[in-house]
Amino acid sequence: MNVDKKNSFFSWINSKIKKKNQEEIKENVLLEKRENTDNTENITNKKIDFLFRLKKSLNKTKQFFGDSINRIFSSKKIDDALFEELEEIMLLSDIGVNTTDQIINKLIHDATYKELKNAEKIYCLLKENMYSILKKVEKPLEISNHVPFVILVVGINGTGKTTTVSKLAKKYKLEGKSVMLAAADTFRAAGIEQLKILGKINNIPVISQSSGSDPASVAFDALKSAISKKIDVLIIDTAGRLHNKLHLLEELKKIVRVIKKLNLSAPHEIMLVIDACNGQNTIKQTEMFHKAIQLTGLVITKLDGTAKGGVIFSLANQFSIPIRYVGIGEKMTDLVVFNSNNFIKSIFVK
Numbered sequence: 001m002n003v004d005k006k007n008s009f010f011s012w013i014n015s016k017i018k019k020k021n022q023e024e025i026k027e028n029v030l031l032e033k034r035e036n037t038d039n040t041e042n043i044t045n046k047k048i049d050f051l052f053r054l055k056k057s058l059n060k061t062k063q064f065f066g067d068s069i070n071r072i073f074s075s076k077k078i079d080d081a082l083f084e085e086l087e088e089i090m091l092l093s094d095i096g097v098n099t100t101d102q103i104i105n106k107l108i109h110d111a112t113y114k115e116l117k118n119a120e121k122i123y124c125l126l127k128e129n130m131y132s133i134l135k136k137v138e139k140p141l142e143i144s145n146h147v148p149f150v151i152l153v154v155g156i157n158g159t160g161k162t163t164t165v166s167k168l169a170k171k172y173k174l175e176g177k178s179v180m181l182a183a184a185d186t187f188r189a190a191g192i193e194q195l196k197i198l199g200k201i202n203n204i205p206v207i208s209q210s211s212g213s214d215p216a217s218v219a220f221d222a223l224k225s226a227i228s229k230k231i232d233v234l235i236i237d238t239a240g241r242l243h244n245k246l247h248l249l250e251e252l253k254k255i256v257r258v259i260k261k262l263n264l265s266a267p268h269e270i271m272l273v274i275d276a277c278n279g280q281n282t283i284k285q286t287e288m289f290h291k292a293i294q295l296t297g298l299v300i301t302k303l304d305g306t307a308k309g310g311v312i313f314s315l316a317n318q319f320s321i322p323i324r325y326v327g328i329g330e331k332m333t334d335l336v337v338f339n340s341n342n343f344i345k346s347i348f349v350k
Contacts, residue, residue, distance in 0.1 A: 051342055057328035058346040061309035065093040070349040073123040078116075083108060086126075093310035094279045099317040103129055127348055133313050134340035139322035141269060141297055143177065148226040148234040150259065150266040152219075154252060154293070155273035156285055157240030160301040160327065162191050164273050165237045166198045167335040168325075173202060177232035182222030183208035184215035184255065187239040195237060215239065215251065216258040223262050236267070249292040256293055271297045271324065274315070277306045286319055295319075299335070301327035309347065 055062070068089045072082055083104055090100040106129055111122050143149045151168070155161050162185065169179045181199055185191040189211040199206035207222035219236050226234040238255065241248035259266045272295050274282045289295055298321050303309050316323065323338040 051345065053334070054326075054328055054336070054342055055346040057304035057334075058309055058343075059304075060306060061093070061303070062347050062349070064308070065089065065310060066347050066349045069123070069126070073119045075119065078111070078119060078122065082119075090310065092308075094308035094314065095310035096280060096283065096314035096318075099133070099314045102317065103133075103313075127344060130313060131340055131344045133316050134323075134343060136320060137298075137316040137323045138338060138340040139324075140337045141322075141324045143172070143233060144268065146263075146265060146268050148180070148223070148231045149268050150223065150226075150263065151233065151235045151269045151271055152238065152255065152259070152267040152293075153235060153271050153273060154238050154289060154295075155240060156242055156275075159240070159273045159275040159278075161185075161240060161273045162194055162237055164299055164301065164325075164327070164335060165195065165235050167327075167332050169199075169204050169233075169235055170202055170332050171335065172233045173204060178230075179204050179233045179235065180222060180226045180229070180231045181206045182219055182234065182236040184218040184222075185237050185239040186211055186213045186215050186218060191237070191239070216255045219255050220258045220262065223259055223266065227262065249288065252289075252293050269296050269324075270294065271299055272321075273299045273301060276300050276303045276309055276311060279306075279308050279311055280314070282311055283314060283318065286315060286321070290319060290321065295321050297322050297324040299323075299325045299327065300338075304328050312343070 069086070072085050072089070075082070086107075087100055087104050090103065091097065095103070103126070107122065107126055110116075110125055110129075114125075116122050116125070153161050153165050153168075165181065169181055173179050181195055181204055183192040183195045183206055185195075186209065192208050192211060196206050196208065198204075205225075207218065207225055209218050209221070215238060222234060222236065225231075236255070238252065241251070256267065256270075270293055272286060272289050274285065276282070278285070286295070286298070298315065300312055300315075300323060303312075303326055312323070312326075315321070325335050326338050326343075328334045328336060
């Protein structure tokens with residue numbers, strides 16, 4: 001390929017990328033504007049219909065997991081075949097081998113100990129056992145007296161980090177807190193622009209530098225500004241990075257080190273955003289990020305887009321990291337505080 005053709009080709013590629021980025025930004029801005037028009041909704045009504053919306057978002061998981069579980073327990077016969085079929089359903093729901101074995105073994109032990117012969121009672125026992133796994137990680141994030149309270153948001157590409165940051169920012173502002181955003185995803189120009197536009201719409205300041213800048217420098221500048229302005233919450237958006245790329249995890253470690261130069265206790269929350277559609281891959285992601293920077297909270301997104309929401313049990317059981325929020329849709333109000341009881345109600349038929 002000659003030089004002119006090569007330059008022409010790269011110009012064409014860049015124009016396509018730029019157009020795609022502009023479309024993504026426009027789509028997010030329109031979504032945010034539509035969401036702003038919904039703010040007249042009564043808060044009490046939101047609380048009332050929350051469980052309904054959660055059940056609707058988890059409908060795919062309920063249809064696959066809940067309906068299947070209900071079917072096998074509708075037969076009154078309690079035998080090895082029932083437990084084998086239960087094990088298969090749980091594995092196919094992405095609950096994972098170790099967690100599935102633990103649940104099944106405990107169920108068999110408890111059923112034997114209590115001399116249960118009734119399928120309905122064992123069904124209730126299964127719900128109780130699965131609820132107890134999630135209850136251990138039901139710890140809503142509390143914005144403490146640290147001013148600013150610093151939240152570092154991390155994760156792999158495509159999990160919805162920037163969207164989650166926007167939703168968190170809006171949530172905290174509606175609660176009456178002052179919020180600042182740091183656009184430390186310096187790898188994506190579109191990510192920086194998206195955060196700036198959403199910040200402008202919600203009247204939230206965004207600290208940024210040019211694309212390609214050192215993300216640790218952005219985080220440092222943002223924290224310095226937040227301290228001087230006595231901002232309540234600083235949320236730092238970072239670039240998506242593969243969990244198996246050690247040099248990229250080292251970059252996150254650098255961000256943490258630089259932040260601590262200004263505030264030794266910060267970041268006060270290191271939040272991993274996980275796409276539920278990735279299934280058991282999320283286990284390795286969590287393991288590698290946790291090993292590198294000691295996660296303090298998880299956000300599980302896109303639960304409305306998968307029939308295998310069972311991975312949340314595997315995450316809870318293996319890591320015991322608090323699940324702060326779950327994403328149940330695209331609206332800004334669709335990032336909700338995780339509640340184990342409501343989750344169980346949403347995936348079981350009865």
